[in-house]
Amino acid sequence: MFDLETAIREWKKEFGRYESFEDGPVADMELHLRDAHEACMNEGLGAEEAFRKAVYRIGTAERLAAEYQKNRELALDRRFARFLPALLWNYFKVARRRIIRHKGYSFINIAGLAAGMTCCLLTVLYVMQESGYDRFHSKAERIFRVVLGEKEAGMPTNANGSLAIGPALKKDFPEIVECVRLKKSGQGERIFVGHRDKKFYEDKFFFASPGFFSVFDFPLRSGDPKTALREPNSIVITEDMARKYFPGREAMGKTLYADPANEGKPIPFLVTGIAANVPADSHVHFDFLATFDRRAEDESNFGAIYQNYTYVLLERKEAAAALQSKLHSFLLRHWSAPWYDLSLQPLPDIRLHSHLRSEIEPNGDVTYILAFSMIALCIVAIACINYANLATARTMQRSKEIGIRKALGASRSQLIRQFFGESLTVSFLSGLLAAAVTVSILPFFNQLSGKDLSAASLLHPALGMAWLAMILTLGLISGFFPALFLSRLQPGRKASHGSPSRESFFRKALVTVQFALSIMTISGAFLSVRQMDYIKNKDLGFDREGMIAVTLNASARPAYGALRREWLAIPGVRSAATSEYVPTRGSKHLNFSFEGNAHPVELVVYDIDKDFPSTYSLRLLAGTPIKKALDTNSGNEFMISESALQRIGYPSAEAAIGKAVQIENVHGFISAVVNDMHIYSLHQGPSPTIYFIGPVKSHKYISLRLHSGSLPRTLQEITRIWKKMVPEYPLDYFFINESFLKLHENDVKVSRLINHFSILSMAIACLGLFGLGMYTIEQRTKEIAIRKILGASLTGIVARLSREFIQWVLLANLIAWPAAFFLMRRWLQDFAFRTRIHLEIFIFSGLLALVIAMMTIIIPTFRAARANPVDSLRYE
Amino acid sequence: MISKTLMAASTRPIILAILSRGRDYGYSIIQKVKSASGGGMDWSDGMLYPVLQRMEMDRLIRSEWIAIDGGRPRHYYHITDLGRQALSADLTSWRKILQAMIHFSQPLPASE
Numbered sequence: 001m002f003d004l005e006t007a008i009r010e011w012k013k014e015f016g017r018y019e020s021f022e023d024g025p026v027a028d029m030e031l032h033l034r035d036a037h038e039a040c041m042n043e044g045l046g047a048e049e050a051f052r053k054a055v056y057r058i059g060t061a062e063r064l065a066a067e068y069q070k071n072r073e074l075a076l077d078r079r080f081a082r083f084l085p086a087l088l089w090n091y092f093k094v095a096r097r098r099i100i101r102h103k104g105y106s107f108i109n110i111a112g113l114a115a116g117m118t119c120c121l122l123t124v125l126y127v128m129q130e131s132g133y134d135r136f137h138s139k140a141e142r143i144f145r146v147v148l149g150e151k152e153a154g155m156p157t158n159a160n161g162s163l164a165i166g167p168a169l170k171k172d173f174p175e176i177v178e179c180v181r182l183k184k185s186g187q188g189e190r191i192f193v194g195h196r197d198k199k200f201y202e203d204k205f206f207f208a209s210p211g212f213f214s215v216f217d218f219p220l221r222s223g224d225p226k227t228a229l230r231e232p233n234s235i236v237i238t239e240d241m242a243r244k245y246f247p248g249r250e251a252m253g254k255t256l257y258a259d260p261a262n263e264g265k266p267i268p269f270l271v272t273g274i275a276a277n278v279p280a281d282s283h284v285h286f287d288f289l290a291t292f293d294r295r296a297e298d299e300s301n302f303g304a305i306y307q308n309y310t311y312v313l314l315e316r317k318e319a320a321a322a323l324q325s326k327l328h329s330f331l332l333r334h335w336s337a338p339w340y341d342l343s344l345q346p347l348p349d350i351r352l353h354s355h356l357r358s359e360i361e362p363n364g365d366v367t368y369i370l371a372f373s374m375i376a377l378c379i380v381a382i383a384c385i386n387y388a389n390l391a392t393a394r395t396m397q398r399s400k401e402i403g404i405r406k407a408l409g410a411s412r413s414q415l416i417r418q419f420f421g422e423s424l425t426v427s428f429l430s431g432l433l434a435a436a437v438t439v440s441i442l443p444f445f446n447q448l449s450g451k452d453l454s455a456a457s458l459l460h461p462a463l464g465m466a467w468l469a470m471i472l473t474l475g476l477i478s479g480f481f482p483a484l485f486l487s488r489l490q491p492g493r494k495a496s497h498g499s500p501s502r503e504s505f506f507r508k509a510l511v512t513v514q515f516a517l518s519i520m521t522i523s524g525a526f527l528s529v530r531q532m533d534y535i536k537n538k539d540l541g542f543d544r545e546g547m548i549a550v551t552l553n554a555s556a557r558p559a560y561g562a563l564r565r566e567w568l569a570i571p572g573v574r575s576a577a578t579s580e581y582v583p584t585r586g587s588k589h590l591n592f593s594f595e596g597n598a599h600p601v602e603l604v605v606y607d608i609d610k611d612f613p614s615t616y617s618l619r620l621l622a623g624t625p626i627k628k629a630l631d632t633n634s635g636n637e638f639m640i641s642e643s644a645l646q647r648i649g650y651p652s653a654e655a656a657i658g659k660a661v662q663i664e665n666v667h668g669f670i671s672a673v674v675n676d677m678h679i680y681s682l683h684q685g686p687s688p689t690i691y692f693i694g695p696v697k698s699h700k701y702i703s704l705r706l707h708s709g710s711l712p713r714t715l716q717e718i719t720r721i722w723k724k725m726v727p728e729y730p731l732d733y734f735f736i737n738e739s740f741l742k743l744h745e746n747d748v749k750v751s752r753l754i755n756h757f758s759i760l761s762m763a764i765a766c767l768g769l770f771g772l773g774m775y776t777i778e779q780r781t782k783e784i785a786i787r788k789i790l791g792a793s794l795t796g797i798v799a800r801l802s803r804e805f806i807q808w809v810l811l812a813n814l815i816a817w818p819a820a821f822f823l824m825r826r827w828l829q830d831f832a833f834r835t836r837i838h839l840e841i842f843i844f845s846g847l848l849a850l851v852i853a854m855m856t857i858i859i860p861t862f863r864a865a866r867a868n869p870v871d872s873l874r875y876e
Numbered sequence: 877m878i879s880k881t882l883m884a885a886s887t888r889p890i891i892l893a894i895l896s897r898g899r900d901y902g903y904s905i906i907q908k909v910k911s912a913s914g915g916g917m918d919w920s921d922g923m924l925y926p927v928l929q930r931m932e933m934d935r936l937i938r939s940e941w942i943a944i945d946g947g948r949p950r951h952y953y954h955i956t957d958l959g960r961q962a963l964s965a966d967l968t969s970w971r972k973i974l975q976a977m978i979h980f981s982q983p984l985p986a987s988e
Contacts, residue, residue: 028902028925028951035903036921059922067926075933 002048008033011055018065020072029058091421098422099429108771109387110430112764113478116376116383117434117470119757122445123376124466125438125453130364133281133351137217141317142177144344146310147356150602156343159309160358163299165342166209166310168334173326175319176312180215182284183207183292184307184360185260189551189585189700190732192259192266193288195245201551201732204287205260212289215313222252223273229291236273236289258290262700264554264729267293280452283350284309284360302335305589307358311347320344339591355683362681362743367830368750374823375524375757378517382761384478385510386768387423390775391482398486415487423479424472431471448756450749481506508808511769515812515849516819518765521758523820523845524827527837528751531828534835535744540583541677541686542616544737546574546706548715549582550722551732552699559725560696566721572707572714577615578699580607583679584739585701592690594648594670595660601648603640604679604687607694613639613674615705622653623672629693636661636668636692641676644688661690668692678833681743685832703736762849766856773805773857777864785869797865802857809853813846820845878916887919887927888936889966895937895955896963902928902951928953936962 008030015021015029033054040050058064077089099106134140146165148158163181170179183206185191190201212218213225220228221239228236235256242251251274257266269290278285314320327342345354352366405415439455446452457463485506552560564576581587588607591600606612610627613620626637638661642653650656653673661668676686706714715733722731741748777784780801787797821837828834894905902924909917931937936959943949955963 025925025929029922031901031948031950032903032906032921032925034948057921059920064922064926067923068929071926071929071933074930078933 007051014061020065020069091418092425095422095425105390105771108767109426112383112386112767113430114433115760115764116380117430118437119376119379120470121434121438123372125457127369129281130369134283134347139313140347142314143347144312144320147343147345148340149343150340156356158358159356160307161310162302162304163308164302172330175315177315178211178215178313180212180311181209182309192729194257198245199730202287204285206286206289207292208289219276221274221276228273232291233269234272234291235269236275237271238275238277238287240277241287242274262553375521378521379761382514382517382764385514387478388481389507389510389768390771412487416483419483419486420479424475427471427475448752511808512812514765515809516815518762519812519816519845519849520820521761523841525755525758526841527824528754530835532748532751535682541675546708547736548704548733549736550702552702555729556726557696563725570714570717572710574705575615577611577703578609578696579612579701580699582701582703583736587679593662597648603644604689606689606691607698608691610693615703618674621673623657626671626693634667637671638668639672639674639691640670641674641689643676643686644690645673647688682831682833766852769853770856774860777860784864788869794865798861801861805857809850817842892955892959892963895953899952899954
């Protein structure tokens with residue numbers, strides 16, 4: 001039985017399938033249907049027949065949906081066009097249409113530009129963090145570190161200084177609002193810290209003066225920043241340390257034991273504050289901040305230079321220059337014969353521009369920032385070249401469109417705006433993709449670079465502006481050449497296929513430049529790997545394999561004799577020695593007077609035992625090894641290093657033997673000359689060193705040379721013996737080699753980043769070459785078919801098609817090699833010890849680029865050569 | 877039979893002309909067109925509504941739902957001032973075309 005309402009409901013369902021219908025039109029048509037149905041029934045038709053006729057007259061939902069869809073698109077166009085000048089929306093629509101129609105080439109362009117932009121964004125984030133170190137302190141611009149410089153040198157040499165400097169400065173200069181002193185406990189050795197069963201060795205233990213939190217913005221989660229460091233034996237610890245030593249409990253008000261002087265007598269410290277963990281972008285990272293032990297150092301001795309760091313907060317930043325000019329006379333007021341000068345170092349400059357001796361932590365290097373920026377620019381340039389190349393290569397496909405536009409009255413400037421519109425659209429899409437990719441690969445980048453960049457950093461207004469500027473700039477740059485060439489095409493002009501033309505030469509030039517940039521980055525990557533290998537394997541003047549250093553605290557010193565006997569009895573232990581310092585863990589500098597030299601000479605001082613030279617395999621260059629311990633009498637034996645020889649001015653090792661040495665009231669002579677031992681990173685030259693034998697009580701380390709074959713068992717045995725003899729302290733040791741490599745952590749991270757970036761640059765260049773190759777082969781499909789018919793072999797065709805591309809790559813080497821050599825030499829200058837720039841680096845880079853280029857081209861070429869000539873030549 | 881092109885070109889001025897005489901709704905517009913053309917202009921019923929929607933987007937007409945005498949609410953369309961201007965321009969164009977058509981449809985004078 002026909003029911004009108006049911007029929008109308010079913011009829012309306014058909015319209016619900018199309019999203020272009022809104023409720024309004026469907027309601028309109030329902031009313032119309034009812035009216036038409038009524039009219040048909042009035043004409044005498046039955047209900048069902050009238051309904052069918054009315055439905056027929058309205059028409060199908062599909063046809064109506066198409067009409068409504070046109071209206072929707074028109075409404076959308078008008079909505080955007082309100083904000084855009086005339087035709088601009090049209091440019092966007094044309095660009096969108098082209099992107100959808102030519103997905104393959106669009107992918108190459110968008111992916112390439114997005115990759116380049118991602119590199120740019122990551123580089124900007126990296127540079128922003130590196131150059132933004134310490135700027136989270138609200139008073140950063142007014143905080144200066146007081147550093148020392150040798151009087152003759154004229155430039156700062158030391159980040160550390162004397163405890164006497166700070167209080168004297170504050171007293172003498174009213175423009176100094178506050179002075180803060182920070183002392184790093186020990187000189188590289190780790191400090192015992194314990195609470196009940198939680199016992200560890202820590203290396204971020206500092207002492208700080210009471211005004212620390214009023215100058216620096218390290219927020220306290222608990223405790224009063226004004227008083228936390230006022231009372232003696234108070235300590236502020238970070239949140240991480242609170243969790244480590246007081247898991248699940250409140251740390252405030254609890255007692256923590258620490259042995260900063262390594263005397264074997266842990267001192268109780270009351271926890272008076274819990275600080276937020278120090279952010280990554282700080283030049284100092286502390287876990288513990290304790291009040292100064294006033295007995296530990298002479299606070300009036302300007303000449304006592306230890307791991308003390310002085311910071312001043314000025315009333316105004318501008319007062320720094322005037323204050324600087326008064327520092328020399330300030331020193332003369334307090335010290336009759338100063339042997340150094342003072343300088344003020346702006347706090348924000350420390351990270352990138354300070355590479356002095358005794359920095360609190362290794363700093364960054366502005367050279368790396370420049371290197372990254374250049375590599376990111378190279379990658380972006382390669383991506384832009386890809387776009388320009390593909391766009392101009394596909395000129396013929398656009399000639400008809402351009403001809404029609406010109407015939408309809410389009411001016412050249414309108415065409416140029418159209419092509420820029422296309423390139424800006426691609427650039428914008430690439431920018432969106434780049435932002436998404438940057439966020440997703442940030443954790444991986446952090447791992448590579450050792451940074452802790454967060455996605456939130458991307459929301460920084462400066463970065464947003466940089467992102468927009470990048471999109472605009474890249475869009476304009478990449479669209480420039482296509483706009484120039486394509487807008488010049490005349491209607492009706494036919495370009496000849498395969499014949500030399502200016503556009504063809506231009507494309508070759510662009511591909512050549514692309515590959516030149518890629519070869520440069522690859523050469524840089526090879527060189528950085530070489531330099532890292534050099535660092536790993538460089539002869540440091542001592543045998544670093546299997547060498548461990550054990551912290552010798554005051555508790556263990558009485559047991560040293562027994563420890564040494566038992567350890568040497570372990571088959572895996574070859575030799576043992578003690579010393580005040582070991583390579584990579586601090587040093588002491590003192591001035592010595594030498595016979596035949598009018599002025600005192602500053603040398604690194606190593607207080608060692610008689611087994612030290614043999615344990616470290618130092619080579620004797622002249623004289624006899626030192627055996628006698630130092631005392632205040634004359635006749636003390638000293639050993640100097642080769643570079644000390646040069647600094648003193650003796651003509652040869654043999655000439656130095658027997659020469660008198662004096663420091664304060666200690667007299668002696670040079671008994672031996674040994675080779676240089678690297679105690680710092682390879683960014684610095686060898687340190688001129690003087691050795692003497694001192695008592696174990698002044699030594700902080702035991703060095704053990706182990707057989708590399710049975711390390712785990714040997715270490716287990718060493719630990720067992722230590723626990724037996726020194727049960728109250730855990731064993732603390734480290735491998736000298738690992739400690740040395742850690743000094744080059746930054747270099748290793750940079751090297752890894754350069755390697756990854758160079759791979760990316762080659763990938764983008766190949767992407768472009770692939771796209772260009774595909775296009776060129778498309779154009780020569782008929783030619784390939786004809787050659788096959790005329791008897792050309794497969795390999796002959798592949799060789800002929802590939803040869804053209806390969807020539808460009810070979811030419812790229814001529815450009816890349818000199819440029820790469822110049823840049824590499826500049827980078828290596830930062831290392832006092834460096835690998836050589838061998839020709840094979842360039843040859844290998846060039847060959848690699850060639851092989852990759854050939855593989856990129858040969859696959860589509862081979863496929864084209866194998867195609868059936870009939871299909872290629874069929875007339876359509 | 878009237879060509880589709882001519883029907884399409886005349887749709888807008890006819891709708892505007894009908895609405896210039898007073899508000900109206902879709903079904904009524906279709907019936908008036910059929911009646912005025914003696915059945916010669918038989919518009920597709922459903923296709924009228926996208927055209928009305930487009931004209932409303934162009935602000936030539938506006939619409940509202942009105943229930944008269946408590947009956948079913950209908951979607952009524954009104955002509956706007958912009959629509960009246962467009963109608964005037966369209967009628968001027970059509971008169972000129974018609975004038976030219978009439979002129980060229982008169983028999984040629986007999987040659988001597």
